[in-house]
Amino acid sequence: MFYNAILEKALLPFGDKLVGTSLMKKLEEWRKLSQYDENHLFLLQEQRLNDLLSFAAEYIPFYKKNAHGSITKGNDLTKFPVLEKMMLKEFHQQLLYPNEKKFIRLFTSGSSGIQSTTYANKNDISNFRAIQTLNMMRIICFYCKSKD
Numbered sequence: 001m002f003y004n005a006i007l008e009k010a011l012l013p014f015g016d017k018l019v020g021t022s023l024m025k026k027l028e029e030w031r032k033l034s035q036y037d038e039n040h041l042f043l044l045q046e047q048r049l050n051d052l053l054s055f056a057a058e059y060i061p062f063y064k065k066n067a068h069g070s071i072t073k074g075n076d077l078t079k080f081p082v083l084e085k086m087m088l089k090e091f092h093q094q095l096l097y098p099n100e101k102k103f104i105r106l107f108t109s110g111s112s113g114i115q116s117t118t119y120a121n122k123n124d125i126s127n128f129r130a131i132q133t134l135n136m137m138r139i140i141c142f143y144c145k146s147k148d
Contacts, residue, residue, distance in 0.1 A: 026130035062094035085114040
């Protein structure tokens with residue numbers, strides 16, 4: 001518990017200010033989400049999928065061209081082409097949101113035989129790190145409690 005307090009009260013907020021991220025905000029969001037019941041999570045998942053599909057069909061050049069028909073709900077996922085790794089390499093510029101100017105490049109290891117590049121913004125990175133931090137804190141708390 002002592003380590004978590006230092007992490008959350010000092011180190012993580014300092015890191016957010018230093019690099020301009022929102023890890024602490026995302027950490028709180030994920031803590032709140034982890035308390036939702038299954039039905040609430042399903043509805044939230046469906047809403048976010050709908051939002052994502054609509055956004056992609058409207059703003060992402062690859063999907064504007066290749067999504068078939070109008071996107072109105074989550075089951076419209078079938079209107080989107082299945083992407084394979086070679087397509088990620090071939091169409092990577094068309095898969096980017098044109099209005100995002102500060103992408104962070106992330107690379108896969110290529111363990112499947114094809115290395116690929118993905119892109120994220122600072123908000124995405126904060127989300128990834130918040131999930132990892134929350135899971136690590138839970139593991140540490142579990143470990144500390146089992147030692148008592």
